[in-house]
Amino acid sequence: MEILITGGTGFIGKRIANHLLQAGSIQLEGEQPRPIEKITLFDAFPGENVPRDARIEVVTGDLNDAAAMARVTANADLVWHLAAVVSAAAEADFDLGMRTNISGMMVLLEALRSRHSRPRLVYSSSFAVFGGELPPVVTDQTAPTPKSSYGMQKAVGELLVADYSRKGFIDGRSVRLPTITVRPGKPNKAASSFVSSIVREPLAGQTAVCPARKDTQVFVASPRMALAAMMRAMQLSDQTIGAERTIPLPGITVSVGEIVSSLERAAGPEATGRISWEPDAVIQRIVESWPSRVHAARAAALGFPSDTDFDSIIRAHIEDELTPA
């Protein structure tokens, strides 16, 4: 099996790569396990702590470079398309978001289409496709009404993946991700970046800024669940997925205040004291436009796992990121 991961030097890309390298093989539903021969990590940035392995190739480049996309897709059997300009960045620079999140994605899809071998693709979408006046609980049937350019671009991406799949150009599936927290590493330009920062930085003895009010509700999933979802979405057969190609993922709903309480239970008041509260109206508006209560029936039926509570998410972060291997 040859694997392509766009956005591959980002944290989820690296988790998928490490998981595949350790497993040594991947078993798709209805098929025998097949060895992992090569993993191409395609990204705009070389990244840090990229897995070192003879099977790994890091390729830096631009999704809009059709020749580069032809090269990296040439032998790819399985593709995770994670590359994106994130929410606050796509809102601040509309052209950049359009160029990467729509035009670049279309170049990738065309490269895969030209393969004529119907490569399987998992697309990382987002609950940011929802916004504005939403029902009390967002379900698999709720119509996307994005209120951010990032959300609009992700909704367009879902539509493209579905139609390229229906046409038989690819075997695509889109997973709608909750806010993934606790992300390792540094803050990024996602409007939701603070949801990780306010846990990660205090646990590491550093200060963090919280731009949102304590009563702000967020819908989150852990990096472990994100990895499990990325694997499950790739493993399910074409037949199991069926005609509808978008799978909204499960997660848990917590307020910023509850996150802080979880942090205090894990690391005491000296940790929570490292958070400074600096309201940012733009961030508050974007985050509040996203749904906070979600019923992900289809994902549950398809065997996607879910987190149980925020205390466990913090414990997993400490195990995965702060405990010497």
Next chain:
Amino acid sequence: MEILITGGTGFIGKRIANHLLQAGSIQLEGEQPRPIEKITLFDAFPGENVPRDARIEVVTGDLNDAAAMARVTANADLVWHLAAVVSAAAEADFDLGMRTNISGMMVLLEALRSRHSRPRLVYSSSFAVFGGELPPVVTDQTAPTPKSSYGMQKAVGELLVADYSRKGFIDGRSVRLPTITVRPGKPNKAASSFVSSIVREPLAGQTAVCPARKDTQVFVASPRMALAAMMRAMQLSDQTIGAERTIPLPGITVSVGEIVSSLERAAGPEATGRISWEPDAVIQRIVESWPSRVHAARAAALGFPSDTDFDSIIRAHIEDELTPA
């Protein structure tokens, strides 16, 4: 007022132009009536029976020609974006549909954005954004799940119009059109083209082919209602439209058999005898993928009118197209 109509030499474009020319002015909600100074009909084709008037300019060209789009949008206050590769054509030639219905539309939107004057745009979308397993009645809240490339491209167009409007680049509104029937002129490459042909051709003493079964349900609106909707969508103020920029239009649900019965009431069995029944599985599948029962609550609340029955639609067609002026 300067007006731009893309797809302007098509039948709805010409109806809008004729209506504006006869009215001589347009009154937008909350504003004084303003004279119609110029109407640019932009189209890939020169068209037939284009209105002759000093205020009309026909420009043939390609939506993807950024220089041409800059010219035709340079002074446009109001834009109807009707140009599209229609359903069966977009299904037969995926690249052509993508190029016109997505890439070309993006060129138009960028030209309007560069104006910095927030031109108002009405976008002609379609109930083809729906497909597959649908609820018994499609409502304003039903999530688009297109099962044709045309429907996917229209859903993408709606998302673009909404986000360009939210960002303040344009004042856009999308109207989701039912199948418009009875269309004048000749059959086109829309999968729904037969819904007009089986009435129009027999009334004109010609034969028509029906590729769909008699029990096939279709959701339709008359050209008169389409024109009224196009005008209403343009006239409503930004504030009245609000944050949600897509307006699914009302229509009526009829079976192909009921259409034929209406035709027989209007023109007798010699008319219906001119229909030959030649099932086409591709057309049947596309048409059946569209919703047939729709509750358009928002459009009703916003004052969009609706047809009442198919007999009236046939009478209007006879008055508008077959009665000497």
